[in-house]
Amino acid sequence: MKYSPKRELKRFLDEDVAKGDITSKLLKKQKIVARIITREETVVAGTKYAKEIFALKKCKTKILKQDGKTAKPNQTILKLSGNAGDILTCERTALNLLSRMCGIATQTNNLRKLVKSTGSKSKVFATRKTAPGLRFFDKEAVKIGGGEKHRMNLNEMIMIKDNHLAVQKSIEEILRKAKKTRGKIEIEVETSSDAILCARMGADIIMLDNFSPTQIKKTMKKLTELKLRNKVILEASGRINSKNITKYAETNIDMISVGSITNSVDGIDLSLEIS
Secondary structure (H helix, E strand, O other): OOOOHHHHHHHHHHHHHOOOOOOHHHOOOOEEEEEEEEOOOEEOOOHHHHHHHHHOOOOEEEEOOOOOOEEOOOOEEEEEEEEHHHHHHHHHHHHHHHHHHHHHHHHHHHHHHHHHHOOOOOEEEOOOOOOOOOHHHHHHHHHHOOOEOOOOOOOOOEEEOHHHHHHHOOHHHHHHHHHOOOOOEEEEEOOHHHHHHHHHOOOOEEEEEOOOHHHHHHHHHHHHHOOOHHHOEEEEEOOOOOOOHHHHHOOOOOEEEOOHHHHOOOOOOEEEEEO
16 A cells, blocks of 8 residues: 555544544634744754644644744744634644654754764765654654655665674675665675675675774775775764764765664654644
């Protein structure tokens, strides 16, 4: 079945509503105006999805801060109008998704700025370390924050990790099998010698897992000397965060993948206020 963000948004709301919002049903039917504000500075992300959630209950939404823009504390991101009960039914589902996406976009943007400050051409990538059911929205937020999505699912690209090699044992054997298929091939390595072997065998992307910046520089130098550097894309991965990302960026490696931007999300503090 083809993925549908709209279907997922309806599922999110249905999960919260269940058999009905028994509290909002106590309210008299009346039109109200409300707004969603941020309590802290944020890169805005997910407004069109929040809008679609409210639209499921026929509430009207005006986006005041577009995705990718910065909002200051107490600024209004969205304005809403509609039946009071319907707005309040949608409130928590919309705020939860919006808060998470804003948090991911903000963290990603902060890392991208740190990389850019070094003059590096390295790009920040997300991983598959996302919340089950939320990968599409998590990766959208990464892109809005200035990062890159990497692969969305297991079918998108061959990525040979350490546990694959623990089963297969031979790097050469699994790469030979992979080369018979179509599409890009990425492989995770733990040593410079394995990186050189994989480059020689035609891997497209080589993940230097848990390499220090110094080890990355040495590996890149060896690949350059062997005239292999320009034939592969190199990715740094493993325990990279805001405290050490500039050191990795200074190596000028092609990709820097950071799992924490989606698996350790600090949601942005947002509130819905009725005017």
